[in-house]
Amino acid sequence: MNKQVLNATEAVKDIPDGATIMFGGFGLCGIPENCIAALVKQGTKGLTCISNNAGVDDFGIGLMLQQKQVKKMISSYVGENAEFERQLLSGELEVELIPQGTLATRCMAAGYGMPAIYTPAGVGTEVAAGKEVRNFDGKDYLMEYAFDADFAIVKAWKGDTDGNLVYKATARNFNPLMAMAGKITIAEVEELVPAGTLDPDMIHTPGIYIHRIFQGEKYEKRIEQRTVQKKA
Amino acid sequence: MNKQVLNATEAVKDIPDGATIMFGGFGLCGIPENCIAALVKQGTKGLTCISNNAGVDDFGIGLMLQQKQVKKMISSYVGENAEFERQLLSGELEVELIPQGTLATRCMAAGYGMPAIYTPAGVGTEVAAGKEVRNFDGKDYLMEYAFDADFAIVKAWKGDTDGNLVYKATARNFNPLMAMAGKITIAEVEELVPAGTLDPDMIHTPGIYIHRIFQGEKYEKRIEQRTVQKKA
Amino acid sequence: MALTKEQIAQRIAKELRDGYYVNLGIGIPTLVANYIPAGINVVLQSENGLLGMGPFPEEGQEDPDLINAGKQTITTVPGSVFFDSALSFGMIRAGKVDLTVLGAMEVSDQGDIANWKIPGKMVKGMGGAMDLVASAKNIIVAMMHSNPKGESKLLPACTLPLTGVRCVKKIVSDLAVLDVTPEGFKLLERAPGVTVEEIKAKTAGKLIIEGEIPEMVFN
Amino acid sequence: MALTKEQIAQRIAKELRDGYYVNLGIGIPTLVANYIPAGINVVLQSENGLLGMGPFPEEGQEDPDLINAGKQTITTVPGSVFFDSALSFGMIRAGKVDLTVLGAMEVSDQGDIANWKIPGKMVKGMGGAMDLVASAKNIIVAMMHSNPKGESKLLPACTLPLTGVRCVKKIVSDLAVLDVTPEGFKLLERAPGVTVEEIKAKTAGKLIIEGEIPEMVFN
Numbered sequence: 001m002n003k004q005v006l007n008a009t010e011a012v013k014d015i016p017d018g019a020t021i022m023f024g025g026f027g028l029c030g031i032p033e034n035c036i037a038a039l040v041k042q043g044t045k046g047l048t049c050i051s052n053n054a055g056v057d058d059f060g061i062g063l064m065l066q067q068k069q070v071k072k073m074i075s076s077y078v079g080e081n082a083e084f085e086r087q088l089l090s091g092e093l094e095v096e097l098i099p100q101g102t103l104a105t106r107c108m109a110a111g112y113g114m115p116a117i118y119t120p121a122g123v124g125t126e127v128a129a130g131k132e133v134r135n136f137d138g139k140d141y142l143m144e145y146a147f148d149a150d151f152a153i154v155k156a157w158k159g160d161t162d163g164n165l166v167y168k169a170t171a172r173n174f175n176p177l178m179a180m181a182g183k184i185t186i187a188e189v190e191e192l193v194p195a196g197t198l199d200p201d202m203i204h205t206p207g208i209y210i211h212r213i214f215q216g217e218k219y220e221k222r223i224e225q226r227t228v229q230k231k232a
Numbered sequence: 233m234n235k236q237v238l239n240a241t242e243a244v245k246d247i248p249d250g251a252t253i254m255f256g257g258f259g260l261c262g263i264p265e266n267c268i269a270a271l272v273k274q275g276t277k278g279l280t281c282i283s284n285n286a287g288v289d290d291f292g293i294g295l296m297l298q299q300k301q302v303k304k305m306i307s308s309y310v311g312e313n314a315e316f317e318r319q320l321l322s323g324e325l326e327v328e329l330i331p332q333g334t335l336a337t338r339c340m341a342a343g344y345g346m347p348a349i350y351t352p353a354g355v356g357t358e359v360a361a362g363k364e365v366r367n368f369d370g371k372d373y374l375m376e377y378a379f380d381a382d383f384a385i386v387k388a389w390k391g392d393t394d395g396n397l398v399y400k401a402t403a404r405n406f407n408p409l410m411a412m413a414g415k416i417t418i419a420e421v422e423e424l425v426p427a428g429t430l431d432p433d434m435i436h437t438p439g440i441y442i443h444r445i446f447q448g449e450k451y452e453k454r455i456e457q458r459t460v461q462k463k464a
Numbered sequence: 465m466a467l468t469k470e471q472i473a474q475r476i477a478k479e480l481r482d483g484y485y486v487n488l489g490i491g492i493p494t495l496v497a498n499y500i501p502a503g504i505n506v507v508l509q510s511e512n513g514l515l516g517m518g519p520f521p522e523e524g525q526e527d528p529d530l531i532n533a534g535k536q537t538i539t540t541v542p543g544s545v546f547f548d549s550a551l552s553f554g555m556i557r558a559g560k561v562d563l564t565v566l567g568a569m570e571v572s573d574q575g576d577i578a579n580w581k582i583p584g585k586m587v588k589g590m591g592g593a594m595d596l597v598a599s600a601k602n603i604i605v606a607m608m609h610s611n612p613k614g615e616s617k618l619l620p621a622c623t624l625p626l627t628g629v630r631c632v633k634k635i636v637s638d639l640a641v642l643d644v645t646p647e648g649f650k651l652l653e654r655a656p657g658v659t660v661e662e663i664k665a666k667t668a669g670k671l672i673i674e675g676e677i678p679e680m681v682f683n
Numbered sequence: 684m685a686l687t688k689e690q691i692a693q694r695i696a697k698e699l700r701d702g703y704y705v706n707l708g709i710g711i712p713t714l715v716a717n718y719i720p721a722g723i724n725v726v727l728q729s730e731n732g733l734l735g736m737g738p739f740p741e742e743g744q745e746d747p748d749l750i751n752a753g754k755q756t757i758t759t760v761p762g763s764v765f766f767d768s769a770l771s772f773g774m775i776r777a778g779k780v781d782l783t784v785l786g787a788m789e790v791s792d793q794g795d796i797a798n799w800k801i802p803g804k805m806v807k808g809m810g811g812a813m814d815l816v817a818s819a820k821n822i823i824v825a826m827m828h829s830n831p832k833g834e835s836k837l838l839p840a841c842t843l844p845l846t847g848v849r850c851v852k853k854i855v856s857d858l859a860v861l862d863v864t865p866e867g868f869k870l871l872e873r874a875p876g877v878t879v880e881e882i883k884a885k886t887a888g889k890l891i892i893e894g895e896i897p898e899m900v901f902n
Contacts, residue, residue, distance in 0.1 A: 001483055001507050001543070026731045026768070027754040029747065052768075077808035085805055097806065100730065101772025101814030105344070108769040112337070112550070113557025113599060115350055115368035119776065120817035124795075124848035127813060136347035136377075145368075157748075162507075162543035168433060169765055170732050171748040176767045180558070196542025201400060202434045204767075206515050206545040208485050208507070208560045221747035227739045227755040233702055233726050233762070258512045258549070259535040261528060284549075309589035317586055329587065332511065333553025333595030340550040344769070345776025345818060351557065352598035356576075356629035359594060389529075394726075394762035401546055402513050403529040408548045412777070428761025436548075438734050438764040440704050440726070440779045453528035459520045459536040 003163040004192070005212045008038035011186045015044050015151055018071075022107065022147070022178040023051040023061060024154035027080075027224045030171030031060050032155040034188045034216035040067055048072040050149055052103060052174055057081040059222050068092070076100035080224070099127060102144050104177055109146035111180020111209065116145050152182025155216070156205070159189035160196070163210030164203045172204065179205045188216040235395040236424070237444045240270035243418045247276050247383055250303075254339065254379070254410040255283040255293060256386035259312075259456045262403030263292050264387040266420045266448035272299055280304040282381055284335060284406055289313040291454050300324065308332035312456070331359060334376050336409055341378035343412020343441065348377050384414025387448070388437070391421035392428070395442025396435045404436065411437045420448040465657045466638040467680075472606050474499040475653075475680055476565055476636050479604060480506050487511060487556065487596060489566030490534040492606040496565055507543075509561055511592040513552050516544025533592065553592065557599040564600035566593065568607045568632070570622040573648040573669030575632040577605065578624035590627060597628030609637040609666050616668035618642070618649055639663050641680065648672050653680045684876045685857040686899075691825050693718040694872075694899055695784055695855045698823060699725050706730060706775065706815060708785030709753040711825040715784055726762075728780055730811045732771050735763025752811065772811065776818040783819035785812065787826045787851070789841040792867040792888030794851040796824065797843035809846060816847030828856040828885050835887035837861070837868055858882050860899065867891050872899045 005011050012035055015021065025031030039047075040063050047070050054073050055062035062081045064070050072094040079085055087093035098106075099121040109117045118141035122128050132143040154175040157168035165187055167175055179185050187205075192215035195207075237243050244267050247253065257263030271279075272295050279302050286305050287294035294313045296302050304326040311317055319325035330338075331353040341349045350373035354360050364375040386407040389400035397419055399407055411417050419437075424447035427439075467475065473495035480486065480496075484506045488494050497519075500506055508517040510532040517532055518539035526537040555561060570578040577597055580590040597603060610616055618635065635642045640663045641653040648670030651663060656679050664671060686694065692714035699705065699715075703725045707713050716738075719725055727736040729751040736751055737758035745756040774780060789797040796816055799809040816822060829835055837854065854861045859882045860872040867889030870882060875898050883890060 001485075001505060027750065029731075029750050029754070075808060077810040079805055079807040088805075097808045099809055099813040100768065100811035101775065101818075104768035104772055105346075111558055112554030113559065114337075114554075115371075115373060117349070118347055119814070121772075121776075121814040123817060125813060125845045127809075139347075141347060160543060164543065164545055166433070167765075169746065169748040170729070170750055172433075172765055172767050173732050174768050177769050180554075194542075200516070200540060200544045200546050201398070201404075203545045203547075206547055206551070206555070207543065208509075208515055208555055223745060223747045223750075223756060224754040225750070225756065226745055227757070228742045228745060229739045231741045233704075233724060259531065261512075261531050261535070307589060309591040311586055311588040320586075329589045331590055331594035332549065332592035333556065333599075336549035336553055343777055344773030345778065346773075351595070353553075353557075353595040355598060357594060357626045359590070392762060396762065396764055399546075401527065401529040402510070402531050404546055404548050405513050406549050409550050412773075426761075432735070432759060432763045432765050435764045435766075438766055438770070438774070439762065440728075440734055440774055455526060455528045455531075455537060456535040457531070457537065458526055459538070460523045460526060461520045463522045 001207060002161050003207065003210055003213045004161045005214050007214050008034035008188060008216065011035060011212045011214055012038045012042060017044055018046040019150045020048040020050065022149045022152040022182055023049055024175035024178045026052050026173035028055065028060050028222050030155050030173050030175055032153045032188050033219055035153045035186060036060065036063060040064055045069050046071045048074065050074045050147060052076050052100060053080065054078040054084050055081065057083055072096065074098065076103050104174060106144055106147045107174065107177035107181040111177065114146060116143050118143055147181055149182050150184065152178040152185040154179045154185065154187050156187055156189045158191045158193060158198065159187055159213050160193050160198050162195040163187065163207030163213050164198055165205035165210065166198060166202065167204050176205045180209045184211045185209055186211065187213045189213065190216065190219060233439065234393050235439065235442055235445045236393045237446050239446050240266035240420060240448065243267060243444045243446055244270045244274060249276055250278040251382045252280040252282065254381045254384040254414055255281060256407035256410045257283065258405035259285050260287065260292050260454050262387050262405050262407055264385045264420050265451055267385045267418060268292065268295060272296055277301050278303045280306065282306045282379060284308050284332060285312065286310040286316050287313065289315055304328065306330065308335050336406060338376055338379045339406065339409035339413040343409065346378060348375050350375055379413055381414050384410040384417040386411045386417065386419050388419055388421045390423045390425060390430065391419055391445050392425050392430050394427040395419065395439030395445050396430055397437035397442065398430060398434065399436050408437045412441045416443045417441055418443065419445045421445065422448065422451060465655060467655045470495060471682065472636050472638060474682060475641065476604055476606055477501060480504050484562040485509055485560060487561050487564045491567045493565040493567060494534065511552050511556065513547050513549055514544060516541045553595050556595060559601050561600060563602045563604065564596050565604045565606055566596065568605045570617050570619055570624050571605055571632050571635055572619050572622050575630045575644040576622050577627045577632050578622040579627045581625045593627050597631045603632050604634045604636060605632050607635065607637050609639040616666050618667045618669045620669045639666060645672065651677050653678055655680060684874060686874045689714060690901065691855050691857060693901060694860065695823055695825055696720060699723050703781040704728055704779060706780050706783045710786045712784035712786060713753065730771050730775065732766050732768055733763060735760045772814050775814060778820050780819060782821045782823065783815050784823045784825055785815065787824045789836050789838055789843050790824055790851050790854055791838050791841045794849045794863040795841050796846050796851050797841040798846050800844045812846050816850045822851050823853045823855060824851050826854065826856050828858040835885050837886045837888045839888045858885060864891065870896050872897055874899060
């Protein structure tokens with residue numbers, strides 16, 4: 001089942017203004033750099049972005065914020081960049097903050113065909129406002145709905161032409177969850193191999209969830225917090 | 233975090249009469265042969281077994297049925313053996329049949345700390361009797377509770393001393409789900425390696441879910457339906 | 465002439481489209497894999513945890529760790545993936561499997577299906593059938609039009625305990641191809657040599673016959 | 684003398700038990716990893732998807748694909764595992780993480796915690812904090828006893844928007860170690876040279892003092 005497309009430009013070309021898009025990654029780790037660049041170039045506007053973070057001023061989703069392409073961010077932690085803050089305070093940008101585990105699980109729920117899940121995260125806080133609270137075995141939980149996203153854009157380490165994906169280290173994060181959750185899922189990979197090359201026991205995302213895949217180029221993989229120790 | 237125990241006898245020795253135990257495997261594929269043998273030898277009785285199937289007369293959970301150790305089976309498909317049928321018809325054995333996907337997802341829910349999940353499986357059938365039906369976006373779903381099992385016993389291909397597990401082919405089936413769902417989880421593996429040997433990107437069950445692990449022996453791996461084609 | 469089981473499978477195979485992910489149930493549905501049309505690329509899902517199921521292994525190549533949902537030894541094709549049972553039914557529930565083919569004891573003209581339990585007989589269980597029928601976007605039933613006593617299995621309402629409600633989209637029986645519509649069974653094709661009258665006589669549920677009903681064509 | 688941040692971390696490290704899986708939040712909690720007692724084996728969980736977090740890499744060994752929940756470059760220890768964010772919070776919700784250490788702006792004497800939002804200031808988000816406090820079996824808060832204005836942060840009720848309710852089990856501040864009990868903050872230990880009277884004066888929430896309160900001991 002060949003899912004290969006030429007490049008990022010081709011992969012995102014039908015994403016319309018106003019679409020809801022999930023972006024994999026945690027901070028700048030494991031983000032779909034090529035597709036973000038293609039969306040910036042394409043100039044698609046009015047986007048609702050579901051992404052744990054919103055990038056930094058000059059990288060990641062921050063690049064789309066600079067171009068005012070984003071109408072709304074649904075995230076757990078944002079504001080690592082000045083332009084984000086400016087747009088938020090000026091009312092140009094809408095932000096919905098939700099707990100990180102809830103964000104992840106609402107993606108998973110979509111991929112598993114489960115319309116809603118229960119989580120204790122946010123019970124008794126402003127996150128619970130307007131949500132159904134239900135007690136199971138003496139503990140309160142919030143009912144949270146599965147996400148409904150038009151597109152999911154993820155980044156994997158390796159992928160095959162059938163769309164099977166393998167992630168590396170903590171660049172996995174939200175990528176496999178969002179890969180399952182898009183009506184259309186686009187995967188960019190550092191290395192694209194022919195179907196049959198990857199070990200079928202060691203695939204993180206089965207290709208059935210992937211609609212388009214291409215080998216990205218020139219990955220910058222910027223480090224947000226470079227912390228090191230002196231050589232022993 | 234060393235979880236290694238000596239063998240199956242040691243791994244199951246504190247399982248008391250009347251315990252609820254999950255057993256990994258689909259049919260006879262990927263079942264914890266060593267632990268089942270140890271439980272038969274130990275003679276633990278009055279067990280509630282959560283397992284997709286109930287083995288055959290002389291293998292798998294069938295061996296425990298022969299010894300009348302099982303009070304109740306919670307399964308999706310049973311009755312591949314005569315003793316099972318006899319006990320069921322005589323009222324010695326209680327059976328609760330639930331859809332296979334529901335069985336799997338109720339295990340997963342336990343491992344993910346989700347008290348309940350929604351699935352459309354069984355809506356409008358006798359499986360729905362007494363269950364809450366809820367409509368999401370025009371489709372009905374049943375609310376199903378997470379399992380609450382005292383023990384889970386699973387079989388993996390490889391494991392390390394920290395309890396990290398890797399499964400092979402379709403022997404994966406329910407094993408990783410049940411591994412997450414036991415209050416105490418016991419893993420038997422074909423090959424036990426030191427922690428640090430397995431690729432951290434390629435582990436199916438993180439060791440945090442595993443309490444005891446040992447290298448099993450003399451795996452018979454019986455085939456239930458041997459289907460072949462003539463050599464080309 | 466009523467179709468053989470192989471011919472039912474062969475007719476169902478014509479419903480396959482390039483790029484389909486397909487789940488084939490036990491029995492006649494399994495045979496569909498033998499008739500996948502040339503140029504049509506489909507991936508077979510086995511709900512015990514495999515995408516990319518291949519044919520039975522050659523003698524001596526059986527792997528006890530590699531079976532299908534019917535517990536038969538199988539092989540894989542390039543691009544295959546293994547996963548756990550929750551993800552397997554997750555992708556089914558999420559509508560990622562394009563077509564499910566399964567057998568039935570009874571189907572109602574509303575699309576209800578009964579295929580897991582006969583009261584009074586030993587009940588083996590529903591396995592994954594309830595999940596599949598409740599979740600699949602497109603369900604084709606492969607079945608005999610009548611039971612061994614000659615009674616119709618296409619009914620106004622199922623008499624056996626249900627597996628799922630209003631889910632069957634199409635039936636390929638030994639006598640006919642029928643769509644399940646809001647108005648009832650709509651006759652699309654006849655088995656070669658089988659008359660509309662015979663199908664009428666053997667269909668207890670509401671049957672819609674519009675215009676000329678063509679015979680099935682086998683290549 | 685009030686404790687330094689390092690000493691707070693050092694004191695919290697004494698709460699670790701052999702075999703614990705531990706999640707350490709950003710800030711002082713991260714420093715706890717530097718004081719794990721000899722003979723105590725703990726595994727550090729980072730909620731972005733790692734069990735078995737190691738120290739920072741040596742210069743030149745940074746891997747952009749390997750970061751912790753604070754987005755810092757890190758390393759792994761033998762036996763480590765990577766997983767996705769849903770499984771990460773799944774194991775947290777399921778109570779598999781034995782101890783969570785995190786910072787707080789305010790804690791109430793009922794165990795409520797506020798640590799994510801100050802009305803009127805730019806809100807960055809709760810990240811994983813709400814999931815952690817709602818799910819963890821055992822939560823220790825590392826915090827300053829008072830804010831820079833000298834106002835107590837251990838209150839009868841939080842004034843800031845809550846992160847979670849009735850969840851904090853223990854507090855290690857720069858002045859004291861306290862258990863959060865149904866009756867209020869129970870004073871367990873004093874920082875060396877800090878008097879019970881000072882702790883009393885700087886604790887706005889209900890404080891329980893029973894018997895002699897020992898000074899903390901550092902090795």
